[in-house]
Amino acid sequence: MKKSVIFALIIVLVLALAAAFFFVVLPQWQKSSYKPVTLSDYLNSKQAEYLALDLSEGSLAKVIEQILKIEAELKINPNDYQNWVQVGVLYQRLHEYDLAKKSFEVAAEILPGEGLAFANLAELYVFNFKDFDQAVENYKKAIANDYWQVSWYRSLADLYRSKFPDKISEIEPLMLQGVEKNPGTASDYYGYLLTFFWEQGEFQKALDYGKKLLALDPNNDKYQQAIKDLEAELAK
Numbered sequence: 001m002k003k004s005v006i007f008a009l010i011i012v013l014v015l016a017l018a019a020a021f022f023f024v025v026l027p028q029w030q031k032s033s034y035k036p037v038t039l040s041d042y043l044n045s046k047q048a049e050y051l052a053l054d055l056s057e058g059s060l061a062k063v064i065e066q067i068l069k070i071e072a073e074l075k076i077n078p079n080d081y082q083n084w085v086q087v088g089v090l091y092q093r094l095h096e097y098d099l100a101k102k103s104f105e106v107a108a109e110i111l112p113g114e115g116l117a118f119a120n121l122a123e124l125y126v127f128n129f130k131d132f133d134q135a136v137e138n139y140k141k142a143i144a145n146d147y148w149q150v151s152w153y154r155s156l157a158d159l160y161r162s163k164f165p166d167k168i169s170e171i172e173p174l175m176l177q178g179v180e181k182n183p184g185t186a187s188d189y190y191g192y193l194l195t196f197f198w199e200q201g202e203f204q205k206a207l208d209y210g211k212k213l214l215a216l217d218p219n220n221d222k223y224q225q226a227i228k229d230l231e232a233e234l235a236k
Contacts, residue, residue, distance in 0.1 A: 050094060063093050081111045088120060097128045115146030122155070132163045147181040150188045157192065171196060187216050194226065203233045 050060060070087045074080060088103030101124055107117035122138035125131045139156040142149070157174055160167040175189040182189075190209045197206035207230040214223040 053093075053095065055093070063090055066090055067094075079110050081107050081114065081117075084110065085117055085120065088117075092124070092128075097124060100124060101129075113145055115142035115144075115149060115152070118142035118145065119149070119152050119155075122152075126155075126159060132159060135159060136164070147178075148185075150178060150182070150185055153178045153189065154192060157196070161196075187213055190216075198230070203230050206230050207234065 050064075053060065055063065067087060067090045070083050070090070074083055074087070077083075084103050084107035088100045088107065091097070091100035091103060101121065104117045104121045104124070107114075108121070111117070118138045119142035122135045122142060125135035125138060136156065136159060139152055139159065142152050143156065146152070153174060157171045160171055160174075172193060175193050178189040179186045190212045194206050194209040194213060197203070197209065207227060210223060210227045210230055214220065214227060217223060
């Protein structure tokens with residue numbers, strides 16, 4: 001794709017973002033306290049930022065085109081949950097984290113019983129805003145809404161392990177809650193606990209979960225080997 005086309009797309013997007021950034025995304029724009037610097041400064045800085053991203057020219061153009069398309073659709077239907085989530089993800093790719101956050105928040109207001117927007121907010125708080133307390137709260141909301149999403153249980157447990165030493169004791173109940181809610185995928189939760197307790201040096205607990213896994217899949221070679229290794233550790 002020609003650079004002139006990419007520059008044109010960037011300018012169109014940045015003009016849209018000038019409104020979005022300074023008025024903060026459709027339903028909340030008028031409430032915003034953001035005020036623009038000069039528009040030319042804003043355009044120039046954003047153009048330089050986007051071109052410096054780790055995106056090919058084609059990928060950058062595609063992201064911009066998708067955002068513009070979704071923003072046009074949201075002007076027609078501002079209550080489209082999936083569009084708010086999708087545009088938030090696209091904003092993330094452009095490192096527009098404040099806009100991504102606002103987009104996910106709007107989605108969560110539209111459908112507070114859905115988990116995806118809360119999970120995306122949690123990831124933003126972990127990786128971009130470094131607000132780990134907010135991340136915990138949003139992961140909990142996501143899990144409460146969509147209790148079958150094992151990846152969110154893992155993400156919350158990983159967050160406890162890395163940032164909340166005082167919450168380590170909550171990991172086992174969290175995973176067992178996953179087993180209770182999702183017995184058909186119990187091995188995902190037991191597998192996490194086996195690895196967790198093994199890494200903690202709690203070999204008996206790890207062995208207990210290894211046996212639970214083997215009971216679910218008696219012919220699994222990996223489970224059989226894990227049990228042998230754990231029994232050897234306990235015999236030392």
